[in-house]
Amino acid sequence: MDDEPRTEILNATYRALCEHGYADLSLRDIADESDLSKASIHYHFESKRDLFAAFLDHLFEEYAERVDAAVGETPREDLLTLLDALLADEDTPDTEFRTAILEMKAQAPYDDHVRARFAEFDELLYDRLRETIAAGVETGEFDESVQPVLAAEFLTTAVQGARMRGVTVGHPMDRFRETVTRYVETYLDGADGAEGTDEADAAEVAH
Amino acid sequence: MDDEPRTEILNATYRALCEHGYADLSLRDIADESDLSKASIHYHFESKRDLFAAFLDHLFEEYAERVDAAVGETPREDLLTLLDALLADEDTPDTEFRTAILEMKAQAPYDDHVRARFAEFDELLYDRLRETIAAGVETGEFDESVQPVLAAEFLTTAVQGARMRGVTVGHPMDRFRETVTRYVETYLDGADGAEGTDEADAAEVAH
Numbered sequence: 247m248d249d250e251p252r253t254e255i256l257n258a259t260y261r262a263l264c265e266h267g268y269a270d271l272s273l274r275d276i277a278d279e280s281d282l283s284k285a286s287i288h289y290h291f292e293s294k295r296d297l298f299a300a301f302l303d304h305l306f307e308e309y310a311e312r313v314d315a316a317v318g319e320t321p322r323e324d325l326l327t328l329l330d331a332l333l334a335d336e337d338t339p340d341t342e343f344r345t346a347i348l349e350m351k352a353q354a355p356y357d358d359h360v361r362a363r364f365a366e367f368d369e370l371l372y373d374r375l376r377e378t379i380a381a382g383v384e385t386g387e388f389d390e391s392v393q394p395v396l397a398a399e400f401l402t403t404a405v406q407g408a409r410m411r412g413v414t415v416g417h418p419m420d421r422f423r424e425t426v427t428r429y430v431e432t433y434l435d436g437a438d439g440a441e442g443t444d445e446a447d448a449a450e451v452a453h
Numbered sequence: 454m455d456d457e458p459r460t461e462i463l464n465a466t467y468r469a470l471c472e473h474g475y476a477d478l479s480l481r482d483i484a485d486e487s488d489l490s491k492a493s494i495h496y497h498f499e500s501k502r503d504l505f506a507a508f509l510d511h512l513f514e515e516y517a518e519r520v521d522a523a524v525g526e527t528p529r530e531d532l533l534t535l536l537d538a539l540l541a542d543e544d545t546p547d548t549e550f551r552t553a554i555l556e557m558k559a560q561a562p563y564d565d566h567v568r569a570r571f572a573e574f575d576e577l578l579y580d581r582l583r584e585t586i587a588a589g590v591e592t593g594e595f596d597e598s599v600q601p602v603l604a605a606e607f608l609t610t611a612v613q614g615a616r617m618r619g620v621t622v623g624h625p626m627d628r629f630r631e632t633v634t635r636y637v638e639t640y641l642d643g644a645d646g647a648e649g650t651d652e653a654d655a656a657e658v659a660h
Contacts, residue, residue, distance in 0.1 A: 267563065269476055341562070349559040354621040355552045356474065365622040393635070400611060400632040407614025414561040415572040425607040428600070433640045 252290055252300070254280055259301050264342035268349035273297070295357075298350070302363040309367060313374050321382035325430060328378065332371075332405055333423045344413045372402045379434065389436030397434060401426070459497055459507070461487055466508050471549035475556035480504070502564075505557070509570040516574060520581050528589035532637060535585065539578075539612055540630045551620045579609045586641065596643030604641060608633070 258280035266275050273294055277284040291297035316331040318324040354361040376398035382388035404426065411417035465487035473482050480501055484491040498504035523538040525531040561568040583605035589595035611633065618624035 269560070345559065345562045349556075351617070351621045352552065352556040352559045353476075355548070355623075361622065368618065368622050368624070391639075396632045396635050399628060400636060403614040403618060403629055403632070404607060404611040405614065406617050407610040407612065410558070410613050410617050411575065411610060414558045415568065415575045416562075417575070421606060422610055425603045425610070428603050429607060429640070432598070433636070 251282060251286065254282060255287055255290060255297070256301055256304050258282070259297065260343065263346035264340065267342075268346045268353070295359075299359050299363075302350075302360065306363060306366060306370075310370060313370060320387055321378050321385055322387040322430070322435075325375070325378045325382065325434075326427065328374065329401070329405070329426055329430070330423070333408060333419050333426070341413065344409065348410060348413045368402065368406075371405065372398050375401050382434065388434045391436070392434050401429075404429075458489060458493065461489060462494055462497060462504070463508055463511050465489070466504065467550065470553035471547065474549075475553045475560070502566075506566050506570075509557075509567065513570060513573060513577075517577060520577060527594055528585050528592055529594040529637070529642075532582070532585045532589065532641075533634065535581065536608070536612070536633055536637075537630070540615060540626050540633070548620065551616065555617065555620045575609065575613075578612065579605050582608050589641065595641045598643070599641050608636075611636075 255276065258276050261279040262271055262275045265279070271294075273284050273287055276297070277287055280287075287297070291300065312331055313328065316324070316328040318327045350360060351364055354364050376394045379388060379392065379397050380394040383390060383392050383394060404422075408417075408419060408422040408426075411422075412419050462483065465483050468486040469478055469482045472486070478501075480491050480494055483504070484494055487494075494504070498507065519538060520535065523531070523535040525534040557567060558571055561571050583601045586595060586599065586604050587601040590597060590599050590601060611629075615624075615626060615629040615633075618629075619626050
């Protein structure tokens with residue numbers, strides 16, 4: 247691991263965040279999770295702030311890859327695959343890490359770099375949702391009355407809310423996945439969806 | 454103010470949270486925002502934890518009053534009034550306070566009392582949304598295919614997401630208000646809403 251000390255430090259940061267949370271995390275805690283000394287962490291990152299900036303950059307790359315990898319055969323499948331990937335309990339980080347991320351988000355207003363980074367996460371998701379929905383309207387899979395800008399805004403907001411409720415009140419993600427599938431079926435697919443036997447449809451797609 | 458020292462302390466807590474945020478807030482900071490000494494705060498609240506528990510109880514009462522006060526002539530108006538009240542920038546606390554609340558939420562997983570309190574906020578909103586939507590389905594204002602449980606789940610999640618995006622990336626609440634109005638018009642009102650001139654409708658109701 248000596249040739250990749252930065253990666254080693256970022257991995258240790260992940261483990262330390264899961265273990266201790268973000269609020270009181272020290273470079274000492276991070277060193278304890280790695281084979282490196284506090285001094286060698288300082289050699290690679292001038293400050294805790296620098297380290298967290300690099301950590302957020304690293305997370306952003308992973309997130310962008312995950313969003314890019316979620317593709318389906320058609321825009322509608324694309325959208326459902328993406329939402330599944332974003333809301334899957336098993337594929338995404340565990341509760342401890344989600345909690346640490348929420349702590350970092352709560353600090354965003356106090357730190358311009360952190361805020362700018364989280365804004366990028368937000369935009370990436372919004373842009374991808376908007377493009378996918380627009381493609382679905384284009385192919386006729388989604389109702390022609392759907393406005394991609396508004397629908398993407400709503401879904402971006404709801405996905406963020408689902409993550410927060412998952413962390414703060416332990417609300418199950420599956421429950422939300424069912425409702426979001428129903429949204430795609432009725433709101434985006436148009437009037438036809440609204441006339442089906444909704445309970446069965448929603449349950450089917452949500453598993 | 455001597456006859457209401459607890460209220461005075463809770464008001465000082467509000468100001469101190471806006472000024473300093475939640476993470477590093479001390480009883481000293483709270484005393485500095487009031488006419489009371491740190492010792493007399495200790496007389497009323499055994500610990501910082503007790504004080505914040507009482508503060509959350511106080512916030513919950515205010516929130517419940519706000520939710521109860523948002524009523525319209527019909528279930529549909531009721532719903533739009535409630536969403537407006539929840540998403541109005543001018544009526545709700547300012548950014549500093551929202552930020553402090555998000556910090557407290559991020560600590561919820563570490564504190565059972567805080568978590569239980571936030572779960573009550575969540576349930577209060579969910580129950581009220583569900584009842585209102587169910588009433589609208591009953592009167593025929595909302596489409597008969599609407600499932601109050603799923604729609605309330607979706608709206609509760611989206612409202613929480615809107616608050617978080619407002620704090621973490623400074624996303625304007627108005628933008629979300631437009632999309633949520635559109636959701637009520639198309640998803641809940643049924644197929645008729647989906648056929649209108651959507652842009653105009655959404656813009657009209659959002660202001």
